[in-house]
Every structure is written in structure tokens, then in C-alpha cells.
Amino acid sequence: MSMLEIDKVSKLYKSGTFGGGLKAALRQVSFNIERGEVVSLIGESGSGKSTLGKIILRLVPPSAGCVRFEGADITQMKGRALHEYYRYVQGVFQDPFSSYNPLYKVDRVFDMVHQEFFPHLSGDEWAARVGSALEAVTLNPGDVFNKFPHQLSGGQQQRVLVARALLLDVKLLIADEIISMLDASTRVDVLNMLVGLKKRGLGILFITHDLSLGNYISDRTVILRNGTIAEMGLTPLVFGNPRHSYTVSLLKAVPQLHKKWEDIDIDELLAAELDREAPALAPRGPESRRYSKSSLAPARQARAKDILPQGEQGPRPSLMDLPGAPWQRKMSSPRLAKLLLSQPPPELVEVEEGHFVAVEG
């Protein structure tokens, strides 16, 4: 049994200017995380990475599907069970500054854990534990105690949050883009610290949009695109031999020091970007060449035809385009929800051992 099993998790959000539409942030996503494994979850913004992270952390309920931690379905947990769950699964978020209540000193993040999880420990015992947790994240207690969050650097802030998680008997850490807001020079330190924790047996779900960062640290990689898995497998396989065009485009977009973008084709890249942008926008003008999505439009309509049930066809674009666009507000929410949830994601095919790629329709 895997430590964490994500089983056909879907999530619909209300969307559109007046909340009239629905957006499928995740569609039947399934994968497992083993004990002590580092899995990187990679995708562009809006692909549903944070949503999945929050579902695992029970901060957001899934619309369908379930998540099992050591066999127990966490989506139904309440009260004590949930409290206990948080002992083993913790998260650190993207924006270090926003993770702290600006009114309180940094120490409060530790105090909350003390109150809620270790009320029996005396102040001294607790201080010793906090000291060793800080040591694990290579922080000097003097640098962080009794300070306000804004007096710490971004890297320090993130490390304090990781230390907070280590105070619990954490087995899985959800690290949601925890280094994307840091300076390049501090990024590496936080990254190396995670490597250190991994070596001590901590399982990590490392969420990022930068494939090279995922490659640096993870054992397995899951590429998320528009809420579905595009490709997944052992990191060396996915990274060294990407099979899905989306993975390829993500890889090519990573800015490199010694290799110019020009050497890399941009077309599929933009196709990917445009695909997830607001659908209400049509291309215009003959001049719009590289940023245009005109080449995409027909294909999308074709797809829409296959997806929508008989009688519902019309000028509607693809399924992913439905939410937010003015024409789809007429569709009632429950029906749309059912429709969205019933759509199976692209099938995953094992192209080599431990390497799965989605094949579209």
C-alpha cells in the first residue's frame, strides 16, 4: 500500500465573472506517493497543482474522487481524525510572506503546533525540539526567534515553515512552489535543504512550474496540464525522454544560461499557453503570427463536437473552454458539473517501464 493514494480526484470551481460558470481545475487525477519518495508535480499556472496540494491537505474538498493516506480516506475525516492527519501531512506554500500573520511574531507558528499537538510538553522540552527542527533546516534560532515575519528574508521564512512541519511526525510535506518567490541565490539553499530532508526519509510532493527544478530533486515526476495528467513516471525517464509535446514545450521554455530560446521551437509552446488562456478571446488580424491561436481554433471545435452530447452542439468550443464564456451561462450548473465530471481524462499509456504518457482522443 502506498503512503498516499490519489484516486480519480476531480475538482470543479465556480468561475466566470459572476460565478455562473464552472471550471474543471482537476479531472480524475490519480497517482500515488510512496513512503520517503519525492514526487514533483509540474505544470503551468492554472494547471491545478495548488488545487491538488490543497485537496491533499484537506483545505479544499474534492468534487469527486478520494485521497487515502495509509489506507484511510482523508476526504471524510473530521475532528480528531483530521487533527491526527495533520500530524503526518503538512504543507508549505508559495508566498512566504503571506504564510505569516503579519501581526504576530514568527514564534507563533511554533506555538500553535505546541498548543494543538504537544500540550503536555513543558516549555523547555518544546524549546529543545524547536531548536533541533531549526537545525534541520540550517537556521540559527537567534536569527528567527522573537522577530516579526517581515524581519526575516524570504528564504528564512520558508525554512521556518518547513521547520514547523518537522516538529510534527511529518511523513509527507506538500511544498507548493516554495521557492518560486525567492531570489535565485536563496532558492538553491532551500532546495538543498529539501534534499537533506529527503535523505532523512521525508516524503515530499514538490510542486513547481520549472521542470529543471523538479528534475534536480525528485524521484518521480507528474506533469499536469489543464487539470489532467499529461505524462508521469520516473524523473530521469520523463526528463530525459519526454514523450508528451506539452512536457517538451515546458522543458524548452526553461530559460537557460548557455542555450538561447531561438534554438528551440516555440510553436507547441505557445499552443500550450494559449490553450489555457481565457477562451472568450479570438485571434484577430493577419499580423498576429506567433502569438495567434488561430491555428488551434478548428481543432478545438472538432474536439468539442466529440465531447458534448448530441443536441448540445453549436458554437461551443472545447470542454475546457466552457467555463466563464458568456454563451455557457445558460447551461445549468448541476448539469454542467455532471458533464464535466463524467468526462474521462486522456488515457495514460505506459510507453516504457515506469513512464506513462497521455494519449489524446
Next chain:
Amino acid sequence: MSANPGPARAAGSSTPAPVATGSPGEELDELPSAAPAPQGPGERLEKGALAGAQAAPVAPTPTLAAGAPAVRLGRQRWEFLHYALRNRKLVFGFSVELVFVLAAIFGPLAAPYSSAGDSSSAGVPLKDQCAAFFCASGMTTHPSAHHLLGMTYFGGDVLSIMLYSLRETYLVGFLGALFAGIIGLALGFTAGWRGGWLDDILQLFTNVVITMPALVLLIVIGAYVKIHSPLFEGIFIGATSWPWVARAVRAQTFTLRERDFVDLARLSGKGGVSIVLKDIAPNMASYLFLVFILLFSSSMLLSVSYDFLGLGPTNVVSLGDMMNSAMLWSALNLKAWWWFIPPGAAMALIVFGLLISNIGLDEVFNPKLRES
């Protein structure tokens, strides 16, 4: 502007928060402008960054409405005071208020004519004043050395009556603000934190109360029960003016709820009540303070207008009652300006002072509006 402002998230948008690439330490403890603020649609005062793009290149600063944690601890609070004392609007508004509050508290003690005295009808119920009309001389008197603000038709010393009235008006204003605040906060926090169906129901309730014509209601109620205490008037005002507080608090809670530190508190096993009280409410403190000031001035205005229409408590005199009796006894025709101008002017000044300090506070809390 700030090396590390909090991310501003546009609602419904999928974009990640801006990269606040930063070491937020530095001199930043000096800069409240570096404080993060949750921002949502309609809650920013700035004219749009692009307008700022060339005109005022400023990072999204927290705005008050966005629940800026303006009153921070330590140095932040000190800086807050620094700006507060230098803000002329605030100093002016607070001075005006201070004068009136002192007058309301100590005035009755120092009133030249006690309410029990023969020559005064201060503090005497209106109906008794009417009775007095038949026996008294029926002469109003110009302001004089004896009666600084003159006398009413019934021989009451206007200054003394006013000092008593001020107290009643402040009391009702305070009670009204208090009740409206309590109801508004409770419902706003509940709706904002719980969301879902509870939110829908509370929203519905709020809208019902908003559409209720308070004045008509008061007249109807007045037909059945005798409104005779300021407490009742305060409760009534509170019970009819909380909806906008609830709405504002709900919206604020919605934005603050999205902040990561709330998620972190949940991951730390904290319950909803604790999170609302310890994490969300304090971050709106400056905003709530402003809300209370606005409530205070609006409930005073309301109480004065109810009293003026004769719908207020019967056994006390307020500024509204004074104007009401001045009107009833044709002070306008008698050209007895000293009878109605002072209470009217006092009311106007009190409300004006509160509004001005509100603007001043806004500027102090909101670095962006601070005069440099």
C-alpha cells in the same frame, strides 16, 4: 515602493501571486507599506497600476479597505502614531470630538442651571414642557450674560439643555454603533468564514433588513409600544443599521480567508472560532475601527432625526428633541435662532468631526494616501 508587498490576487484569476522576490527584512520593518494585504476586486483604492505606471510607479500597497494590518506592533505602532499626530484632519476631527465628549460627560455637572431648577426645563420630559407652556411667561430670551445661549419659550436655559442633550445623543449613538457592530460582526464573520448555504441564508437575511424601511418600522412600533428609553432607541438603530457592516466584514473575511496564514492555522489544528478571532479579526482592526466611527456618526444622526420627528424616547431630551420642540413652538417664526441653531450646529460639528477624523485615519492607516 515596497521591496516586498504581499501578493495581490484578483479574484477568480488563476495567475499565481506576483513574485515578491525578496528578502523582506532589511529596512522594511520601517515600512508599513511593505505590509501585505489581501486584495480583491473593488477593494483597492488605487487607480490601477497602469495609471501608476507612469504617473506613480508604486507597488500595490495595502489599502485600508483591504484590511491592511495597519496597527502593527512595536515600531509599526510608533510609526502609526507619528503619522497620526501629523495628520491635520485627524487632529482636527479628534479635537472637535474631544471637546464635545468632554462637554457631554462633564457638562451636566457644570450646567449653569440644573435640570431640577425652576427656571430650566432641561431634562424635563417634553410633555411637561408643554404643560409649562401654559403657565410660563411664554417668552424666549436672547443670549445674555445669564443665559449664554438664551432661553427657550418655556424659560429653559438653552446651554444647559444642550449639555444634557449632548449626553443623550452620544449615548444613543454609542449604543446604536455598539449593537450594529456586534450584530454586523457576528453575522459578517459567520457568513464570510463558513460560506456555502449559511452564507446564502445570511445574505438573504441581510438583504431583507436592508430593504426594510426603518422609519416606517419605527412609526409602526411606536404605535404599539412606548419608546421611552435611550437603550431602546439604541437597540432599534443598531438592529436596523448593521447590514452594511455585515456585508463589509463578510467581504473582508472572504479575502482574508484566502490568505495562506489562515491555511497554516488550519494545518496547525486550529478551529474556526480561534482562526476568526485571532487571525482574521485582528487583521481588520484598523478597518473595524473606521467602521465603528462611521457607525457612531450615522447612529447619532439617525437618533437625532428620529427625535426630531418625535419618535425618540420620551423621558429624556436630546439634540433632536430640542430641534423638535423648537420647531413645534415656531422658534423659526419667532426668529428665536438660539433655540435651534446651537443643537443643529452641534450635531453638524460632531458628525463632521467624526467624518473628518475618519478620512484622516484612513490616510494614516493607508500609506498610499499619506501626505508625503
Next chain:
Amino acid sequence: MSLKVDNLRITYRTLRGDVKAVDGVSFSVSDGEIMGLAGESGCGKSTLGNSLVFLEGRMRHLGGRAELDGRELPIADTRAMNEYRMRQVSLIPQYAMSALNPTRKFGKMAAELLKSRGVRFATVEEELRRRLGLVGLADNVLNLYPFELSGGMRQRATMVLSTILNPSLLIADEVTSALDVSTQRAVGEMLMEFRERGFVKSMIVITHDMSILAQIADSILVMYAGKLAEKAGSDTVVNNPLHPYTQLLLASLPEVGVRYDTSALVGIPGRPPSLLHPPAGCRFRARCPFAFEKCTEDPPFMELQPGHQVACWKAMKDAGLDIGPAVPPAAAVGEEASR
């Protein structure tokens, strides 16, 4: 010569004293050049960029001048600068993307902005639409609210709007930082295309991410703690950096294909000094692995190779220059005090 900045000094007035965010900075940007401005956050990059367009409340111009196309920019005079803003020099401020007023439609906001520059919206509307189309945005973005646009779209719309009057210089502050890799690339390529099409003559692209600059910039200027550390062509900076700070910055970048078990990356220990009381001598000294006695003196920003300027004693020594004896620390302190 498009932009020429000479010994520019900008501070922030705070209650605790002046923050010397830009401390004696001189450089130039030629016509058609995209100059990258790099450095960790808090080094004064945004301050430098902002000061060339708008001195906000707390900022003070202490000295130095800036010249654009042969005319001096009246940077200390916010009113006189009005004439130059957007027409001659345009700024996309840091966080602009997330600071768009959510209650204004993009078109309305554009019209207001142009009006404040004394330009009638109608006169540029057609060109605006054409350019929006060029970057793949349909007309109707003008009728959309910012939150209806994705991050990449907002950034593109912002860029089109700020260059609509064809300014001579565009200062783009961290325009790629909040974006994911593929949008970063699209925005980066757009910047280059804008220059090719002549929408702007030259650009200063501010970012803390050197790898973006390696992609799009012609030259890179590295700033550290309010001072210039190194300037050279981007290939030179990337392949042959002379300043220890630049070298460490580059070494900390995770390159594609690197894994922790094969080659671990290293960051730069410590953090930039507070600019309230910057340390005497070389400001990088506390973090520099090569620091030696001479470094207690302020290193001059010197051209060591044609087109390659560096402010570092070690680099000067390596280049075979005579840097003279180290001033004993006491004397250096005295000198500091006498200033």
C-alpha cells in the same frame, strides 16, 4: 547614445534615516540596446528604474544626472518629467500586473492613462488594437476586467499600453518574475520583438533572474547594494564574469539537467547589507570568498577589458593592475568618518 546616467544617487527618507538605495551609479544604454539589470532583491534595481521616471513620495534625488537622447531628464522635478513620461521613457513597475485596478476595464484604464498624458484615446485606439492583435490579444481585451485575463495576457496588455507612444526607453521591472516558464518565454520574446518593430528604441529589463537576461539582453549590468558591480555584454557576463558576486549568482542557478546527486548547486551565503548604514569598503566583502585587506576600500568601477567594467579589487589585481597598498583598516575608518 540613448540613455546616459551619471553618478546618480537616490535615497529613501525613512524615520530611521536615509536608505541609500542607489549610490553613485553611472552607465549608458545605446540605441537599440536591451540592457539587463540584475542583482538580488533589495539591491536598488527598482529604485534605479523608478527614479528615471517617477520619484515617489519618499524618494530623494541627491545628485547625478540622466540624459536621454541628448536631453537632460529633469528627474528631480516630478512635474517637468510629465512631458517625458510615456512619450520618451516608459516604466512597467514591479507588480504592475497584479496591481491593475480590478474595477476598471482594461480599455477604460488605458483611456484614463492616456488622458493623463494629454493624449486622446481615439487618436491611438486603432494602433492600440493593432498592437494588441499583434501580441495575440483580441479587441475585446479592452472590454475585459483584469481578473478575466491570465497573468501572461495581463503582462502583454500592460506592455502594449506602456509602449503605445513609441517611447525611446522602456524600463520593464520584473515583468517575467511572476510567470511560469512558458509565459516567461512568450513575454521575453515579445520584448525583443517590440524592439525589432521599433515600438521602443532601447530597454532596461530589470530582473533577479540572470537566465532570462542571458536570453534577451544585449548587455547585463549587475548591481549590488546600491552600487554597480559589473557591466558587460551578456555573453561576457554569462561566460566570463569577473566580479565574485556575478560568479556566485550564476553558480546558484539550477541549470537544466542538473540533479542533486550528481552536482549539487550552491547558493550565496548571507544576504545583502542594509542600505540604511551600508558597510564601508566593498559592499560585498562580508559574503565574498575572495575578500582581502584591500577590500576595506571602496573599489572603483573600472573598465578592465574593452566594454567590460567591474568594481572589484581582486578582478583588478587579476587583470594585472596595480591596486596599491591596502589602507590599514584604522585609516579607512577614519576616512569614512571624515566624510
